[in-house]
Amino acid sequence: MHRALPGFREFYPADCALRNHIFATFRRVVRRFGFEEFDGPTLEPLELFTEKSGQEIASQLFHFEDRGGRAVALRPEMTPTLARMVGARAAGLKRPMRWSNVGEAFRYERPQKGRLRSFYQMNADLLGVEGAAADGELLLLLLSVLSEFGLTAEDFHVRIGDRCLWNLFLSQFSLDGVEPVLAAIDRMEREEGTRERLLALAPADGAAIWDGISVLRTCHGLDGLRQFFGQFAPLRERAEQRLADWEGLLECVAGAGFSPNVSVDLTVVRGLAYYTGFVFEAFERGGEGRALAGGGRYDDLVSKLAGTPLPAVGFAIGDVTLANLLVEKQLVPVYHPRPAVFVLWEGDRHREGLALVTELRRHGLAVLWDLSPVSRSLSKQMQRADRSGAIFSLFAAADGNGPVTLRHMESGEEEKMDRAAAISRLVECHRRPGFTGPDLRQDP
Amino acid sequence: MHRALPGFREFYPADCALRNHIFATFRRVVRRFGFEEFDGPTLEPLELFTEKSGQEIASQLFHFEDRGGRAVALRPEMTPTLARMVGARAAGLKRPMRWSNVGEAFRYERPQKGRLRSFYQMNADLLGVEGAAADGELLLLLLSVLSEFGLTAEDFHVRIGDRCLWNLFLSQFSLDGVEPVLAAIDRMEREEGTRERLLALAPADGAAIWDGISVLRTCHGLDGLRQFFGQFAPLRERAEQRLADWEGLLECVAGAGFSPNVSVDLTVVRGLAYYTGFVFEAFERGGEGRALAGGGRYDDLVSKLAGTPLPAVGFAIGDVTLANLLVEKQLVPVYHPRPAVFVLWEGDRHREGLALVTELRRHGLAVLWDLSPVSRSLSKQMQRADRSGAIFSLFAAADGNGPVTLRHMESGEEEKMDRAAAISRLVECHRRPGFTGPDLRQDP
Numbered sequence: 001m002h003r004a005l006p007g008f009r010e011f012y013p014a015d016c017a018l019r020n021h022i023f024a025t026f027r028r029v030v031r032r033f034g035f036e037e038f039d040g041p042t043l044e045p046l047e048l049f050t051e052k053s054g055q056e057i058a059s060q061l062f063h064f065e066d067r068g069g070r071a072v073a074l075r076p077e078m079t080p081t082l083a084r085m086v087g088a089r090a091a092g093l094k095r096p097m098r099w100s101n102v103g104e105a106f107r108y109e110r111p112q113k114g115r116l117r118s119f120y121q122m123n124a125d126l127l128g129v130e131g132a133a134a135d136g137e138l139l140l141l142l143l144s145v146l147s148e149f150g151l152t153a154e155d156f157h158v159r160i161g162d163r164c165l166w167n168l169f170l171s172q173f174s175l176d177g178v179e180p181v182l183a184a185i186d187r188m189e190r191e192e193g194t195r196e197r198l199l200a201l202a203p204a205d206g207a208a209i210w211d212g213i214s215v216l217r218t219c220h221g222l223d224g225l226r227q228f229f230g231q232f233a234p235l236r237e238r239a240e241q242r243l244a245d246w247e248g249l250l251e252c253v254a255g256a257g258f259s260p261n262v263s264v265d266l267t268v269v270r271g272l273a274y275y276t277g278f279v280f281e282a283f284e285r286g287g288e289g290r291a292l293a294g295g296g297r298y299d300d301l302v303s304k305l306a307g308t309p310l311p312a313v314g315f316a317i318g319d320v321t322l323a324n325l326l327v328e329k330q331l332v333p334v335y336h337p338r339p340a341v342f343v344l345w346e347g348d349r350h351r352e353g354l355a356l357v358t359e360l361r362r363h364g365l366a367v368l369w370d371l372s373p374v375s376r377s378l379s380k381q382m383q384r385a386d387r388s389g390a391i392f393s394l395f396a397a398a399d400g401n402g403p404v405t406l407r408h409m410e411s412g413e414e415e416k417m418d419r420a421a422a423i424s425r426l427v428e429c430h431r432r433p434g435f436t437g438p439d440l441r442q443d444p
Numbered sequence: 445m446h447r448a449l450p451g452f453r454e455f456y457p458a459d460c461a462l463r464n465h466i467f468a469t470f471r472r473v474v475r476r477f478g479f480e481e482f483d484g485p486t487l488e489p490l491e492l493f494t495e496k497s498g499q500e501i502a503s504q505l506f507h508f509e510d511r512g513g514r515a516v517a518l519r520p521e522m523t524p525t526l527a528r529m530v531g532a533r534a535a536g537l538k539r540p541m542r543w544s545n546v547g548e549a550f551r552y553e554r555p556q557k558g559r560l561r562s563f564y565q566m567n568a569d570l571l572g573v574e575g576a577a578a579d580g581e582l583l584l585l586l587l588s589v590l591s592e593f594g595l596t597a598e599d600f601h602v603r604i605g606d607r608c609l610w611n612l613f614l615s616q617f618s619l620d621g622v623e624p625v626l627a628a629i630d631r632m633e634r635e636e637g638t639r640e641r642l643l644a645l646a647p648a649d650g651a652a653i654w655d656g657i658s659v660l661r662t663c664h665g666l667d668g669l670r671q672f673f674g675q676f677a678p679l680r681e682r683a684e685q686r687l688a689d690w691e692g693l694l695e696c697v698a699g700a701g702f703s704p705n706v707s708v709d710l711t712v713v714r715g716l717a718y719y720t721g722f723v724f725e726a727f728e729r730g731g732e733g734r735a736l737a738g739g740g741r742y743d744d745l746v747s748k749l750a751g752t753p754l755p756a757v758g759f760a761i762g763d764v765t766l767a768n769l770l771v772e773k774q775l776v777p778v779y780h781p782r783p784a785v786f787v788l789w790e791g792d793r794h795r796e797g798l799a800l801v802t803e804l805r806r807h808g809l810a811v812l813w814d815l816s817p818v819s820r821s822l823s824k825q826m827q828r829a830d831r832s833g834a835i836f837s838l839f840a841a842a843d844g845n846g847p848v849t850l851r852h853m854e855s856g857e858e859e860k861m862d863r864a865a866a867i868s869r870l871v872e873c874h875r876r877p878g879f880t881g882p883d884l885r886q887d888p
Contacts, residue, residue: 002492002528002749005516008485010529013543016481032805034783034812034832037460041452041562042486042548043506043518048446062487064508067552072449074487084446085454094831096815099457104486104548108511118485131817133794140798144805248794255798305446339478350577350692354584354699361476361588368478371540373575387538388478 007109007117017335018326019120022149022319023102026122029145033137035100035124040081042104046071048080052274052304060107062117074106078123079274079298079314080305086127087306095128114290114321125314127302132245135278135297136252138313142293143258145317146282150331153260153285156292160249160280161268163296164242165225168235169212173205179273185213186269217267222246225264249278270294274301280315284325292325293317340365340430342385345396346378356396356404356419363427385409392429394422451553451561461779462770463564466593466763467546470566473589477581479544479568484525486548490515492524496718496748504551506561518550522567523718523742523758524749530571531750539572558734558765569758571746576689579722579741580696582757586737587702589761590726594775597704597729600736604693604724605712607740608686609669612679613656617649623717629657630713661711666690669708693722714738718745724759728769736769737761784809784874786829789840790822800840800848800863807871829853836873838866 004010011019027037050058063073075081078101086097101123109115122145126138139158146156163182170178180201188194194213199206212228219225222243229239246264253262270279279296283289295315302310326332341360345353353369360367368388370381378395385393386409395405396419406422407414417425448454455463471481494502507517519525522545530541545567553559566589570582583602590600607626614622624645632638638657643650656672663669666687673683690708697706714723723740727733739759746754770776785804789797797813804811812832814825822839829837830853839849840863850866851858861869 002489002524004485004528005487005489005510005514006512008487010485010525011483012529012533013480013482016483019483020481028808032808032810034781034810036457036781037464038457039455039460039463041448041454043449043452043550043562045446045449062510066449066506068450070449080446081454084448085456089456106487118487126815129815129817131815133815133817136794136798137813137815140802144802248792251794252798255795256802257799337478337480348692350580350695351699354580354696355701358584358588358700364472364476366476366478369581371570371573371575371577371581373573373577 005117007111009116009118013337014335018323018332019319021333022322022326023120023122025148026102026145026317027100029148030098030100030124030141033098033124033141033144035098035141037101038082038085038099039101039103040075040078040085042075043072044075044081046073048084048305049073049076052080052301057107057272060109062106062108075103076105076107077272077316078103078105078121079125079272079301079316082123082125082314083302083305083312086310086312087302087308090128090302090306090308090310093128096134097127098124099127100124114288114324116320120319121316122319123314123316125312127310127312130299130311132248132278133252134311135245135313136249138295138315139249139262139280140252140256140258142280142282142295142315142317143253143256143261146292147258149322149326151325151329155285155325155329156261156282157285158262158280158282159265159268160262160278161266161270161296162242162246162278163269163275164245164277165216165229165239165266166269168229168238168242169216169232170209172232172235173202173209175202175205181209182269183271185267186271188213188217189267217265219266220264222250222264225266245278270296274298274304276300278313282317284321287328290321290324291318292321338366339368339388339390341367341392341394341426342388342390343367343369343394343396344378344381344385345369348376349396353396356394359423360394360426363423363430365426365430392426394426449561451555453560453562457781458779462767462776463763465777466766466770467564467566469592470546470589470761471544473592474542474544474568474585477542477568477585477588479542479585481545482526482529482543483545483547484519484522484529486519487516488519488525490517492528492749493517493520496524496745501551501716504553506550506552519547520549520551521716521760522547522549522565523569523716523745523760526567526569526758527746527749527756530754530756531746531752534572534746534750534752534754537572540578541571542568543571544568558732558768560764564763566761566763567758569756571754571756571758574743574755576692576722577696578755579689579757580693582739582759583693583706583724584696584700584702586724586726586739586759586761587697587700587705590736591702593766593770595769595773599729599769599773600705600726601729602706602724602726603709603712604706604722605710605714605740606686606690606722607713607719608689608721609660609673609683609710610713612673612682612686613660614653616676616679617646617653619646619649625653626713627715629711630715632657632661633711661709663710664708666694666708669710689722714740718742718748720744722757726761728765731772734765734768735762736765782810783812783832783834785811785836785838785870786832786834787811787813787838787840788822788825788829789813792820793840797840800838803867804838804870807867807874809870809874836870838870 046063057076061073066072105121184197195210275296276299277297282293297313299311343357393407404422490507501520505517510516549565628641639654719740720743721741726737741757743755787801837851848866
C-alpha cells in the first residue's frame with residue numbers, strides 16, 4: 001500500500017477547493033495593486049540558493065545531482081529566482097515592476113503543525129524603487145490580502161522591524177560584520193543564550209550590545225526609538241532621517257485604515273541574510289501565534305545575483321498556517337459543488353441526448369448524464385439524477401426535436417416545454433447569482 | 445551569472461498570462477462536465493512510478509535519495525498519485541468520480557521543441573464506471589477543452605485506438621504476454637524494424653502478427669475492422685461486442701458534433717503499460733503533427749496500486765505543444781494589463797491620498813500611485829500616471845474631503861467633482877465589460 005511522503009499533502013477535492021480559494025483571493029487582491037504574475041522553475045541550480053540566502057535555508061534544501069551531473073535543488077523560496085529573472089531583463093522592463101507569484105516551495109524540515117516539507121508561497125515583490133512609500137505600498141498589499149480573507153485586527157497583526165536601525169546601532173561597535181549579531185537577535189525569541197552568544201561574537205562590546213538590544217526590543221513606538229538613539233550623539237542625525245522613513249511608512253498604513261493591525265517591533269529581523277531595510281512578519285493573534293507571512297526590503301540581492309543594481313521589497317505568505325487559521329476562524333467557503341442539470345433520455349438515443357448536453361455545456365452550465373453501461377431505464381436514470389445533486393433534470397423524449405420536461409429536483413415541480421425554451425430558462429437561471437448555492441467552483 | 449536549468453522555463457508576465465489562460469480555459473470546461481479539482485504531491489516515493497507505469501517512464505525520472513534515505517522522484521505524470529488517492533478513500537467517495545488536476549510534471553529527456561524537462565499537465569479522470577459511455581464522455585471533454593481555445597477540426601484531430609481489439613487479435617497466438625508486442629506497435633510509427641522485432645518476440649507467429657498489424661493499421665472505420673475480424677471465426681463474437689462499444693463511443697462524438705475531429709486508428713496504443721481499453725491521442729493537423737494530449741481506459745491500475753478495484757478512464761493535456769500551437773494559430777489573448785486609475789495628491793498628504801486609493805481598490809479597481817521617494821511634484825506625478833498606462837487619473841486636492849479631478853488619460857477630458865461621485869463613476873465604468881481593453885488579468 002503506497003503512501004505520500006512525510007510532510008507532503010494530498011489535496012482531495014474539498015482541500016483543493018480551499019487551496020484554490022486562497023490562491024484566487026491572493027490573485028484578486030494583487031491585481032488591484034497593479035501586480036503582474038510571473039513564475040520560474042521549481043528545480044534550480046543549487047548555488048542559486050546557497051550563495052546569497054544564508055545558512056538558514058541552505059541546510060534545509062532538497063538537493064541532489066541530476067543525470068547530467070548538475071547540483072540542483074527544489075526551490076525553498078521564490079526570491080532568488082525572481083532576482084535572476086528581473087536582473088536579466090532589467091533594462092527592458094518598465095519600472096517599478098510589480099510582480100507576484102503563486103508557487104510551490106520545498107524545505108526538508110521536521111514536519112509539524114503549520115510546517116510541512118512542501119507548501120505554497122504567495123509572493124509579491126515591488127522592484128526598481130527605493131524609499132518608504134514603496135515599503136508602505138507593499139505592506140498595504142499584505143494587509144489587504146489578509147483582510148480579504150475576512151481576517152481582522154483581532155485575528156492577526158503585522159510586526160515591523162528595521163535592519164537599518166540595527167545596523168546604525170551596531171555601527172558603534174567593532175564587529176566582524178553585523179550578520180551574526182542579527183542572526184542572534186532573530187533567534188532570541190525562540191532560544192535562550194543570546195547574551196552569551198553576543199559575548200562570544202564581540203568579547204569587548206557584547207555587554208553593551210546586549211544592553212541596547214534589551215531596550216530596543218521593548219520600543220513599540222517611534223518616540224521610544226527617538227529617545228534611545230538620542231543618547232548617541234554620532235547616530236542622532238541618521239536616526240532622525242530613518243525615523244522620518246518610519247513616519248512615512250506608518251502614515252501609509254494609517255491612510256489605508258490598518259493602524260490597528262501593525263506594531264513597531266525591532267525583534268523582527270528575518271532569518272534570510274539578504275534583507276537590508278524594513279522587515280515585517282504577520283502573525284496570528286493569540287493561540288499559537290504562528291507566522292502567516294514575512295518580507296522586507298532587499299536592495300542588494302538583484303545586483304549580487306544578476307549584476308544589475310535594483311532596489312526591491314517583497315513578501316511571501318505561506319498557505320499552511322493561513323489555511324489552518326481560516327479553518328479555525330470559520331472563514332472557509334462551503335464546498336458543495338452541484339451540477340446544474342442532469343439530462344435524461346429514453347433508450348440509446350445518445351446522439352440526440354448528447355446534442356442537448358453539449359448545447360447546455362456550451363452555455364456554461366455544469367451538465368451530467370447517465371454513464372452507466374447497463375440498465376438505463378428512465379427510473380434508474382432518475383435515481384442517478386437525484387443522487388448527483390443536480391438542481392434540475394431535463395428529460396428529452398424519444399423524438400429528438402420534440403418537447404422536453406424540465407424538473408426542479410428539490411420541489412419536484414416540472415413543466416413540459418419547447419426544447420429551446422428550456423435551454424433559455426436554464427441559461428437565465430444560471431446567470432443569477434447564487435444559482436447553485438454557495439459553490440466554490442462558481443467562484444471566479 | 446545564474447541561469448535556469450536546461451529544459452526548465454522562466455515565465456515572464458506575458459508568458460505566465462498565457463500559461464494561466466490555458467489553465468483557466470481547462471478549468472472552465474471541466475467544471476461544465478461536473479469535474480472536481482484535486483492535487484497530490486510533486487515529490488513521491490520512487491516505487492509509485494517504477495512499479496506500474498512501465499519502463500518508458502521509469503527511465504526518464506528525476507529521482508534521488510532524500511535526507512531521510514528514501515528513494516524519491518519528481519512526478520512524471522499524475523495518474524499513479526490519483527490512483528493511490530482514489531483507492532485509499534474509494535468506499536467514501538460518490539461514484540462516478542470526476543476528478544481533474546492542473547499540475548507540474550518532470551521528465552529527464554533531451555530538451556527539444558515541444559518537449560521540456562518540466563511541463564504542466566492538465567488531467568481529467570472519470571472513475572468508478574465501465575463502458576463506452578464513460579469513455580465517450582471523457583473524449584467529449586478532451587474535444588471540448590481543445591475547442592474552447594478556438595481550435596477547430598482543421599487544427600487538430602483525435603485518433604482513437606483500442607487495446608481490447610489488439611488483445612483479441614493477439615489472443616490467437618502463443619505469446620509471453622502481449623505487452624512487448626503492443627510496445628512494438630507503439631514504436632512502429634517512429635522507428636523502423638517492427639517486423640524484425642515481432643519475429644524476435646514470436647518466431648513462429650511473428651509473420652502472421654505482422655500481416656495482421658499491416659491490415660489493422662490501415663482500418664480507419666468500423667466496417668474495415670468488422671471485415672478483418674470476420675476472417676477469424678473464434679474471434680467473431682467478441683469482436684462484434686467490442687464493435688458495438690465502438691459504435692456507442694462514436695455516437696457520443698457525433699451527438700456532440702465532433703465527428704470531423706476524430707478518426708479510428710489502431711496504431712495508437714499509448715506507451716504506458718497500464719492502459720486496458722480505448723486509448724486516444726490528440727494531434728496537431730499538418731505541420732509537425734505533434735501530440736497535444738493522450739489518454740485511455742486503465743481499469744486495473746487502482747486495484748494494483750491501492751488494492752481497490754475501480755474502473756477508470758482519463759487523459760492528460762500537456763501545456764508545451766498546446767501553447768506553441770495557440771501561438772502559431774494566433775489564438776493567444778492579448779496581454780496588455782492596464783491600471784484603472786492613477787491617484788495623485790499634493791505634497792506629502794499620504795494619509796488622505798491613500799484613503800482614496802484604498803477605497804477604490806476595495807471596489808475591485810486596479811489603482812496605482814506615485815511611489816517615488818523624491819520629486820513628488822504634481823507634474824512629475826502626472827508624468828508617472830501617463831507612463832503607467834492608467835485609463836484615468838484622479839487628483840485629490842490638498843483638502844482631504846474637497847472635490848477631486850477625474851481625467852480620462854487618452855482623451856485628456858477632465859471633470860472636477862465630488863469625491864463620492866468620482867468613486868461611483870469609476871466603479872460603474874469598471875463594471876462595464878471591456879473597461880480596460882483586452883486584458884488577461886480581468887479574465888476570471
